[in-house]
Amino acid sequence: MRPMKISLREWDARHAELTAAGLAEPSYGGPLSRHAAGGDRRLLKLAFDNSAAALRLWNFLLTEEERLAAARAAGMKIVGAMKDLGTVPVMAYSFPATVAFYPDGAWWLPCFKELSTDLFAIADGLGIDDSFCPVRAMLGAFVSGAHFPRPDLLVASTGATCDDFSAIAQRLQGLGVPILWWEAPHRRPPDPGEEGVELPGGLAAPRAQVEFVRGELVRVREALGALAGTAIDDAALAAGIRAANEIRTVLADLREGVFATPAAPLPSLEMLVAEMLALHFCSDRAEALAVLRDLRDEARARAAAGEGVLPADAVRVFWVNPVADLRVMNLLEDCGGRVCGTEYMICHALDLIPEDVPPMEALARMVLADPMAGSAADRVRRILRDAQRFGAEGLIVSRIPGASHCAWEGAVIAEAAAAAGLPAVEIEVPPVADALRPALRTRIEALVETCRAGGGRAKEEGVGA
Numbered sequence: 341m342r343p344m345k346i347s348l349r350e351w352d353a354r355h356a357e358l359t360a361a362g363l364a365e366p367s368y369g370g371p372l373s374r375h376a377a378g379g380d381r382r383l384l385k386l387a388f389d390n391s392a393a394a395l396r397l398w399n400f401l402l403t404e405e406e407r408l409a410a411a412r413a414a415g416m417k418i419v420g421a422m423k424d425l426g427t428v429p430v431m432a433y434s435f436p437a438t439v440a441f442y443p444d445g446a447w448w449l450p451c452f453k454e455l456s457t458d459l460f461a462i463a464d465g466l467g468i469d470d471s472f473c474p475v476r477a478m479l480g481a482f483v484s485g486a487h488f489p490r491p492d493l494l495v496a497s498t499g500a501t502c503d504d505f506s507a508i509a510q511r512l513q514g515l516g517v518p519i520l521w522w523e524a525p526h527r528r529p530p531d532p533g534e535e536g537v538e539l540p541g542g543l544a545a546p547r548a549q550v551e552f553v554r555g556e557l558v559r560v561r562e563a564l565g566a567l568a569g570t571a572i573d574d575a576a577l578a579a580g581i582r583a584a585n586e587i588r589t590v591l592a593d594l595r596e597g598v599f600a601t602p603a604a605p606l607p608s609l610e611m612l613v614a615e616m617l618a619l620h621f622c623s624d625r626a627e628a629l630a631v632l633r634d635l636r637d638e639a640r641a642r643a644a645a646g647e648g649v650l651p652a653d654a655v656r657v658f659w660v661n662p663v664a665d666l667r668v669m670n671l672l673e674d675c676g677g678r679v680c681g682t683e684y685m686i687c688h689a690l691d692l693i694p695e696d697v698p699p700m701e702a703l704a705r706m707v708l709a710d711p712m713a714g715s716a717a718d719r720v721r722r723i724l725r726d727a728q729r730f731g732a733e734g735l736i737v738s739r740i741p742g743a744s745h746c747a748w749e750g751a752v753i754a755e756a757a758a759a760a761g762l763p764a765v766e767i768e769v770p771p772v773a774d775a776l777r778p779a780l781r782t783r784i785e786a787l788v789e790t791c792r793a794g795g796g797r798a799k800e801e802g803v804g805a
């Protein structure tokens with residue numbers, strides 16, 4: 341079947357067809373519509389890629405709760421890693437019989453459930469109302485206990501993190517949920533004459549900051565060891581870093597292959613989900629690698645055949661921040677655009693972790709490379725550099741309702757892009773954006789039309805950095 345996007349209902353027929361043709365699925369495989377029947381109603385409104393690789397991706401994503409329950413039943417230790425997005429899970433998976441997940445992922449539950457759960461109501465009742473970002477759903481998920489098991493160890497980074505998350509995690513601790521806090525300082529460039537250290541992503545930080553974070557991570561490592569009942573040596577941690585880098589390498593191949601190919605071998609929605617696997621491997625590191633390899637191979641095969649899911653002239657858009665409502669990724673493509681590069685606030689989880697320095701220092705460098713741990717100017721430089729590298733014609737900043745960092749940073753990013761000759765628009769996307777769909781469509785179509793009319797000079801002249 342040629343590459344195309346299909347509905348959930350069409351996926352049922354496609355699944356039967358693939359199964360009849362001998363598709364061998366992993367244990368979590370099966371028709372996608374069962375997830376909608378189980379409460380993930382947003383799936384009924386999404387358009388999906390029709391490949392077996394995409395089927396595996398969605399089934400993997402949507403069975404994480406079952407995986408965590410199975411891990412608990414098997415006696416494995418479960419670590420909840422909050423906010424750092426990419427570091428603590430690398431450490432946790434280096435220990436035997438330990439899995440890590442991000443309770444922050446509850447961010448998307450109101451979308452998947454189309455607001456049919458009481459997660460926001462619980463948060464409201466605890467004083468965390470909609471002046472906070474949708475990550476407040478995490479508080480409701482902890483209290484209800486309905487979406488993930490209570491972790492054996494809950495770890496949270498603080499310091500250079502957003503106010504929303506700190507306040508919500510503090511509220512959680514106030515409810516009697518113990519949290520191991522560790523601090524990530526605000527990244528600054530080395531002063532003149534001060535020893536500096538190169539970070540992933542082309543950044544730099546003072547040696548003193550790297551040493552400070554390394555010390556904080558040592559505390560986390562010791563807590564993980566106490567939980568697992570055994571310490572690990574640097575060789576085991578280095579092996580964990582290599583395994584994470586293997587996943588990041590496959591993901592980088594996938595992103596480069598899809599973003600650089602004119603006809604978009606895979607849709608923006610599946611690419612967004614694929615990026616999220618890098619954070620904590622969706623609670624199964626080996627399977628995450630297999631899922632990403634399948635996607636990469638599918639994208640390569642389609643590109644080699646000159647096939648894709650979108651017209652070759654779809655306008656190339658660089659997307660900033662993840663969307664609270666996944667359906668908006670479909671909307672971009674309905675409006676004649678496509679994603680050709682992303683900055684979902686997780687670039688430090690996509691960049692390779694250094695393997696030529698001691699592992700604890702490597703992880704500390706990664707922490708400091710977090711785009712949200714430094715200045716907005718650093719973030720803008722990276723965005724413009726990547727937008728140029730991927731040949732973006734336009735840029736969308738997707739604001740997150742209530743998010744403390746979105747109030748002004750989004751405008752700064754959009755203005756910097758426009759000043760560099762890249763037409764840009766800011767939109768705000770709530771967890772279910774159907775009521776705003778006409779307005780969002782108008783704004784996205786306006787950007788696409790501006791780009792088609794030759795509004796961007798980024799490709800010809802280069803931007804930023």
Ligand code: SF4
Nearest residue numbers: 473475502504743744
């Ligand atoms: S405010 Fe932004 S950085 Fe903070 S939890 Fe929400 S989305 Fe994440």
